Amino acid sequence: MGEWVLGVVGGSGLYDIPGLKDARWVAQDTPWGPPSDEILTGTLGELTLCFLPRHGRGHKLSPTDVNARANIAALKQLGCTDVLSLSAVGSLKEELPPGTFCVVDQFIDRTFAREKSFFGPGLVAHVSMAHPTCPRLSALAAEAAREAGASVVEGGTYLAMEGPQFSTRAESELYRSWGCSVIGMTNMPEAKLAREAELPYASVAMVTDYDCWHEDIAHVEVAQIVACLMDNAAKARDLVVRLSAKLQGSRAASPIDTTLNDAIITGPAARDPAMVEKLKAVAGRALAL
Template sequence: MAQRMIGVIGGSGLYEVEGIEDARWRHVETPWGDPSDAILTGRLGGVDIAFLPRHGRGHPLDPGSVPYRANIAALKTLGVTDVFSVSAVGSFREAMAPGDFVIVDQFIDRTRARASSFFGPGCVAHVSLAHPTCPRLSDAAEAGAAAAGARVHRGGTYLAMEGPQFSTLAESRMYREHWGADVIGMTNMPEARLAREAELCYASVAMVTDYDSWHPDHGEVEVTQILATAAANADKARRMIAALPELLGPERTTCPHGCDRALEHAILTVPSARDPQMVARLQTIAGRVL
């Protein structure tokens, strides 16, 4: 059995995690540039952990500026095996109220200006994304969030928009009434795609801060409202993270859902036709199969 290392990507309002032993901020270089910030590593509950603030400490990066490939590659480089993505979202469902947590299991990707793959000309790969999150990690996230005192909804479709502006009323109604989305955010894509290409188990914990702009009784989204709710959500998220080591344990077995073998039959380019420079870059995330 391999040693487990939990990776946490913190979204709006979650810029640090307390209680990490032997904590130090580490700068990690990747072939795709620098990640959003240094990565806080150490041990939590006897399990190795790495924490990365997605927007950087102090929130200098907007959703379109986040270096998603570098973030995932940096976590992979450090030895992370399981990634928990924590992010603020708007809700399209009355029952998914501000302050609630949604354990996402599906995505609709409306981003359009972000690099969405490690692969490309010189080494082509197609991974399966039918089920983009890991049920095993989602189980742990659900249990941890409930233990932290959050009201938790298991399952939901996350619509990833480009941003940085919020939705128009027409868009909000379309996503809710015709597309079947449950929550909306700006950061889980291409993050989830890249985690699958890097053969990392990935769970998405969406923390509801508002009702987007569709709700007739709540008006349009305001940043001050989001920040206030995000701060309260972040406290629950920290307690959820603290529960993960006990829920998962220090040792990791083969993922029963195949997340850690996503590249097994995904690379189409035959070895003789692969670009050596591309292959060298890909060693970080795909060295197991290359």
């Protein structure tokens, strides 16, 4: 048993978490470069929290330019035990109107211009992504979102697209035919990297629009999204505060904490020492076995 240390990755419209005790912005570097911004650290009650604005304060980075490897590595280096993602998405279902918080449990990754793994030549690993989110943290986040006054749907598939442009109508209809619930640009490869770093990951996808498939509603525009973002932001901050109250005290171990036990393929004698040294930042526990 240990203590919870929550990493929060805030998406569009979320650039800080007010109310943190002993709050300070910390510069962090990683073997994969710097994260999107400094990381806001502090405590809520007894919970240590590390908040990272995914796009940087002021929204300086497009989805493709977000260094997801550095972001996850920085949170791991700061001692985070679990990661909560808060992100803006479009809805692909009539029953998920703007303002809905969808706690997703599956992903389809359609990104193509991003680094997707910490591992590589000299040290290979294959983690399972069959169940890409943490059911424990997801359930607690859903409960906190309801307490914050949000309309919450538990479960759903997040289609991750490259961006930064929004979908064509044909793409939107294709993803709907696949049964996807929401569409966004940031949760992949973030969720994959969190799993490689043995960090349980939950994603609260906050709906801002109906993408472009809905014939009765104007096609998605930035101004429309920003207006809904502001409505969602206050509830998202309240969600974090309420979730922190549920994460006080001891944290029981998660199976995700030891994901790499059965994932590292390269034998010790064949491992590139430089890669081993680099990967200690996210996989030090497993590499010491």
